Amino acid sequence: MTASLGLGTYRCRDVARAAAMAAAAGADWIDTAPNYAQGQAERALAPVLARHPELKVSTKVGFLAPGSRGLALRAGVVAAGTAEAGHCLAPRYIGWQVECNRRTLGRTPDLVFVHNPEHGCSREAITDRLYLAFLTLEKACQAGLIRGYGVATWSGFSSGLFDVPLLLELASKAGGPQHHLRAIQLPLSLVNLAPIAQALDGVGVLADAVAAELEVFASAPLHGGAVPGLVTPELAELIRSGSTPAGAGLAVVASAPGVRRLLVSTDQPQHWSEATTVIGQPPVPLDTLRKVTDVLGT
Template structure:
């Protein structure tokens, strides 16, 4: 299986503890954002990143943590209106926030995702919003503030507002043929099966990402923990006989064409071990994935 389990910190109450646990169990990636853990997630990760220099880290820019609003306005990087709105992808703010993230993490992040660029954005404005943000991120890559960037979205691809082809076109405008767009992040789960079904039919965001050599990060693989109450043992056995509902759900996500990282939010060591075992198994066959999408729909 090409997918690997990574730590997503959105739901982690103690990011430092969760990251230390995951790293001690062999995790090689942790994903965070400046607004997670009440605005302290990046600071919380710094100690763990120092202890595990081979642990990769991605963060985000877009949502403005409450603790950053006053500082951003004082720095001239954030307008009062955007601070009140709580989301900003203006170039001055992007540059200011990624530099702040690097300081707080104590190292250059491996990836910085634009965080839900579709947030309060009309369809006719999304291309311009992305282009100016990509320009700021390419500048950050050039000066060594970040290593690469991507787009993390909840509904951008499913709504049709975003597509991989447009992202590549805008990245090329911003950075030329050697642009630094490297990844996308989107929800894939037993609730969000459409990307999997489309990929089995040979089209869609996952197929496009593979062709573009973009890494795919699957977020919310358990849909906030709701999956366990939705999967019967009969369905679990259809997916992988003898597996638990959580393990079978993770197996589906990890087997989705093109998925490279499955981001699980947990601080529980046993939950992590079970998840790592599920993701580490051989991938489900396309026939099994097809049966699942046929049974559950998209």
């Protein structure tokens, strides 16, 4: 596979256990956010990151964990209504959250993703929201607080609210030709198949990311555990002979053009072992991927 395996912590019940398991298995990346695991994910990761300095880590800004809303209010970086809503991308809040992320993780994040910028945002407002976020993150990069930034979205690309060319335009406006926009993160799976189908034709978000040399992080590759139940034995055999439904679903995403990292959220050794096996095999051929998109549609 051209994609590598990373740990996503969104659905992990035991983040510390999952991180230790991933590190022991040779994973090189962990993705998290300050609101994951009831606001405790970053704190749980800190000891594992300290023991494994070779691990890279990405975190996010945007959602406020319930336990941090009071802190943000007392710091004066959000208004009461915004804290209650639980999501903020105002520059003052982003700057404060970056400092909190860094302190809690115990190290400089390799990437900070703008987390679901589409949340509660209109088409008219999204450009300004992203530009101000990028401007703040460029300043954080220049200050050495983070190494780069990206956009992690659930529906921003699929809804047409923004695209990679717009992100590049705004990053260049905020940071010049040497801007620090490095990656995008979006859901890709047999349920969210449209970006993969487009990439096979050389268009869409994945093709744009490749052209821009942005790393693509594929989140929710099993769509919250729904994919194995949707894969028939015939479909699994089409994708890869002898594969399990889960393995077949992961193989499609890991083989998609442009995907750099496959984020799997699990603290179960058997699930991690299966994902590792998938990543260690050759990619699913492009003509097979085309047959899968033809069978399932987009």
